[in-house]
């Protein structure tokens with residue numbers, strides 16, 4: 001399942017995901033990648049083992065109040081919260097993304113950003129932005145650079161840029177120094193999940209003026 | 217004047233804090249730790265059977281023992297993460313209730329009970345303290361042969377015990393850095409995995425468990 005993935009997440013990201021300290025948009029990126037990549041899932045779960053040790057071995061515990069066990073048994077007696085329906089695998093969008101889109105690719109509400117490129121911003125907290133990008137086969141995303149970190153993961157098709165070639169499951173990690181122009185392969189339209197922790201700076205085709213409006 | 221104001225401000229935040237009791241008095245000494253004795257390792261593997269007793273028989277006595285051990289740790293973890301004592305108490309109860317309801321989901325070939333409890337407490341913190349959703353990876357669930365190999369269970373528990381010992385043996389400053397990262401106090405950029413912890417063996421073990429799950433699903 002994950003044998004073909006070449007570009008993985010960093011230890012920094014996996015540890016922060018395990019610790020639960022990332023902005024929601026980055027959590028979404030990590031959860032989506034882990035759904036496709038058992039290599040990174042095992043790394044993330046070993047960072048959770050560190051969290052287990054921290055919980056277990058921390059200096060000092062806090063006394064529970066009297067009657068807390070009985071109160072918890074009463075909570076349990078109320079019954080389990082309704083479990084989410086089991087989500088089917090093997091679709092274009094892995095399960096965590098489907099939760100944000102409300103379905104698979106057909107449910108994405110695309111908005112054109114020009115030159116055939118479309119995007120859909122996903123509802124997360126505002127510290128970072130997650131969006132789906134649609135790049136027609138053979139087309140390029142306008143040349144842009146970043147103020148902060150940008151992670152781009154391929155969900156369908158593939159793209160190439162100055163760095164390498166990226167296919168389903170591969171994550172490109174770009175910092176503010178990378179000035180790149182991803183171009184979709186000719187064989188298929190490319191769909192990506194892109195997460196940024198600061199607004200992108202488009203260097204051409206997209207006047208800076210429109211950036212707040214488009215929320216890129 | 218200044219002295220008076222200082223006294224007031226210093227006292228104030230401490231007033232809300234519950235008494236934190238030291239859970240062990242002894243100093244950490246390499247290789248001589250009471251907690252790394254064999255007896256204690258067995259106790260830790262025993263939590264696995266506690267969870268099974270809850271899953272299979274809704275065993276309240278097993279739950280009470282788990283509660284006594286973990287609830288005060290969850291509460292302390294949440295307080296260190298910035299919660300006040302009352303909210304931490306409430307959340308610790310909810311985390312323990314979740315443990316009961318999700319006992320059938322626990323996979324001892326991929327996590328110790330402490331690790332599993334940590335993930336539930338972490339998600340509660342994200343939900344309640346940070347007020348954000350927590351996207352989780354696609355659930356692999358259990359294959360048709362749900363009961364894992366006992367050898368795999370023991371191996372994972374032992375490797376995690378080695379990790380625990382390695383963490384205890386770290387210089388205090390490094391250990392504090394890791395703790396702060398997991399309490400949510402610190403950005404991770406500078407921490408990562410430069411502590412030389414034995415995560416590789418655990419990673420391989422979990423990888424094996426994942427491969428088996430994938431295989432069982434097909």
Ligand SMILES: [Zn+2]
Nearest residue numbers: 008009037040
């Ligand atoms: Zn990966």
